[in-house]
Amino acid sequence: MAFTKAPPGAVTRYLWVGGVYGMSVHHLAELFAPYGNPTVVLPESGENSRARSRRPPPPPSQQQQQQQQQQEEEHQQHQQQVLGGYHAFLAFEAEGDAAAAVAAVPRDTPWPAAGGRKLVLTYADMRRDKRPVPRSVSTSADDLGIPGLGLLEEFVTEEEELRLLAAVLGAAGEGGETRNVDPSRPMGHLPPWVSDLVERISALPEVSQPLDQLTVNEYDPGVGLAPHVDTHSAFTGPIISLSLGSTAVMEMRRGEVRGYPCNCNYPDCCDSQQQPNDDDDGDQQAQQPQMSAEQQQQQQHADPQREQEGKEKEEEARLAALEAEYVHKVYDAIAPHFSATRFAIWPRVRSFIESLPKGAVVADVGCGNGKYFGVRRDLAVLGSDISSGLAEVAAQRLHAPGLPPSASPPAADALVADALHLPYRPGSCDGVLCIAVLHHLSSRRRRIDTSKSAVVFQRYYHLFERSELVGLVEQALREGPAGGLGNDGDVDTDGGDGGAVVYGMGTTTNLAPPWGVIEEVFYDRSNWCIIFRRDR
Amino acid sequence: MKLLTHNMLSCHIKGVRSGYPFLIEVVKVSEHEADFDTDFLKHIFPRINWPAFLQGAEAMGCREGLPEAPNESALEDEQFQKAFHHALLEVTLEEGSLICPETGRKFPVSKGIPNMLLNEDEC
Numbered sequence: 250m251a252f253t254k255a256p257p258g259a260v261t262r263y264l265w266v267g268g269v270y271g272m273s274v275h276h277l278a279e280l281f282a283p284y285g286n287p288t289v290v291l292p293e294s295g296e297n298s299r300a301r302s303r304r305p306p307p308p309p310s311q312q313q314q315q316q317q318q319q320q321e322e323e324h325q326q327h328q329q330q331v332l333g334g335y336h337a338f339l340a341f342e343a344e345g346d347a348a349a350a351v352a353a354v355p356r357d358t359p360w361p362a363a364g365g366r367k368l369v370l371t372y373a374d375m376r377r378d379k380r381p382v383p384r385s386v387s388t389s390a391d392d393l394g395i396p397g398l399g400l401l402e403e404f405v406t407e408e409e410e411l412r413l414l415a416a417v418l419g420a421a422g423e424g425g426e427t428r429n430v431d432p433s434r435p436m437g438h439l440p441p442w443v444s445d446l447v448e449r450i451s452a453l454p455e456v457s458q459p460l461d462q463l464t465v466n467e468y469d470p471g472v473g474l475a476p477h478v479d480t481h482s483a484f485t486g487p488i489i490s491l492s493l494g495s496t497a498v499m500e501m502r503r504g505e506v507r508g509y510p511c512n513c514n515y516p517d518c519c520d521s522q523q524q525p526n527d528d529d530d531g532d533q534q535a536q537q538p539q540m541s542a543e544q545q546q547q548q549q550h551a552d553p554q555r556e557q558e559g560k561e562k563e564e565e566a567r568l569a570a571l572e573a574e575y576v577h578k579v580y581d582a583i584a585p586h587f588s589a590t591r592f593a594i595w596p597r598v599r600s601f602i603e604s605l606p607k608g609a610v611v612a613d614v615g616c617g618n619g620k621y622f623g624v625r626r627d628l629a630v631l632g633s634d635i636s637s638g639l640a641e642v643a644a645q646r647l648h649a650p651g652l653p654p655s656a657s658p659p660a661a662d663a664l665v666a667d668a669l670h671l672p673y674r675p676g677s678c679d680g681v682l683c684i685a686v687l688h689h690l691s692s693r694r695r696r697i698d699t700s701k702s703a704v705v706f707q708r709y710y711h712l713f714e715r716s717e718l719v720g721l722v723e724q725a726l727r728e729g730p731a732g733g734l735g736n737d738g739d740v741d742t743d744g745g746d747g748g749a750v751v752y753g754m755g756t757t758t759n760l761a762p763p764w765g766v767i768e769e770v771f772y773d774r775s776n777w778c779i780i781f782r783r784d785r
Numbered sequence: 786m787k788l789l790t791h792n793m794l795s796c797h798i799k800g801v802r803s804g805y806p807f808l809i810e811v812v813k814v815s816e817h818e819a820d821f822d823t824d825f826l827k828h829i830f831p832r833i834n835w836p837a838f839l840q841g842a843e844a845m846g847c848r849e850g851l852p853e854a855p856n857e858s859a860l861e862d863e864q865f866q867k868a869f870h871h872a873l874l875e876v877t878l879e880e881g882s883l884i885c886p887e888t889g890r891k892f893p894v895s896k897g898i899p900n901m902l903l904n905e906d907e908c
Contacts, residue, residue: 566905608828610793627825629789640898647897648817659819659874662790666901670908674795674805677832
């Protein structure tokens, strides 16, 4: 048993006691005996420092008696031991006992009973082994008993795997951070290098239909997707996941992720609406494989390097149209259902929101269903989304008919706006949320421009690597302000100290001082996140 | 759209220099009770552009009780707090438009939601 101090606020049945240097274990045990007779545990060995027996093992017939004697002796030795360190641990039977001890022991004053020592008490806990707890992983779908779930091993040969990986990675060219696909390839057809694979998948008895969507996700080792429920209005047929280049473990959970039943209009694809297996009607078709998604068209990372303005404009228009067709339209169509699958307040976002001063004005750029509107009632939240469908859903949070005003956030509003062209006056916003927005923008340039709109907190899906996210923001900060939230020479000097440059990644730049500072980069629940501050 | 929001919005059409504040064309206004928090009011007050606020309140019919140029001490006055609170948070433009003072371009407001999307030639 190894112990360590418990995190603040935790209450356990173990205590860390400090200031015990020179006390005997016996004395310490005696002091705390009135509180349920805890065991004293010494920190060094992590065990009750049992004196090792130096006797040869006794003959079997006498073993029991000898053992008892041995234990008693060891106990005596243990008790008389003088503590050579400054702290020890106490293991109580129950939390109540530990708490009673904490309450009773004098604080910050010498305790005569302890020989005049000032003891310090705090809760402790068992040291958790950081190694992952091994869990059994099944290699057969039948073991899990999930209707419609299937696992096919060795679906592609090694050769095919290499070929597929090369096709995905090979388009990158030098640098290799973004996987570029030739933008002149028409959208609407899956790339030719999957056609063979797609045909075989479509022919599977479990699938028996043509595939029409493909997503390629690249994961770093150790990185994955947090538990989630996919928007089943968008994914109405079988979902097939092919793992290349590595093994992958998929965990299926029922009922825990969402927290409430989903009353969507897609009962055929909705696990929480399906009846258990005994219900045998024509709807058995509704049992979809629940594997992780491969949806949407392959993400097109077009990053035009062209100089001519005319071509740039054309490209911009094309990208905007692309987003309109494949992103905005989709969200408008699925808005209410999308909303139903997005309910959790991410803790890191919550702490960011809580770090803002009272009366702060926050722009929630890409507010979706407005789930962050009510996190604090003493902030003004201006939520905007390019999807009018989602903005409408967000607006529903503003007034709950029939309920008291305390049921709605007092100072929030929803608008329809483009993250690249925000309508806020300079210096109006203290904080900005921009959560899960950037991956909807189809070029690096557009993402940088969004970041220039004084995006302060940016959460970013696993689709992008950490260096890419940081690179975007660094670039945005170097380029200076753009329209939306800080522009036209109207210098917002609140909270800025222009001169200090701190980069979380340890990178340096020889370019002109950036317009802000990256405060933090972290990975949380499958998302790369960045907090940065614009100074001007 | 609340007047709090209106106070933060500025016309973002490319090249527009004096796009603040938006003029409000009212078709339908509604009122909803909002939690009264004097602390919040005190903190948000310095963020509010007062002339723009008055202009908006005039258009939305809640100008009454709002002084021309309140000073810090006004914030302690309960009458003022109530009027400020009401105009800032409880009156909503449901249907109408926001009009850019420089170009006259109208941004529609429908179901309380302003649509601030720009046309291709405006950005």
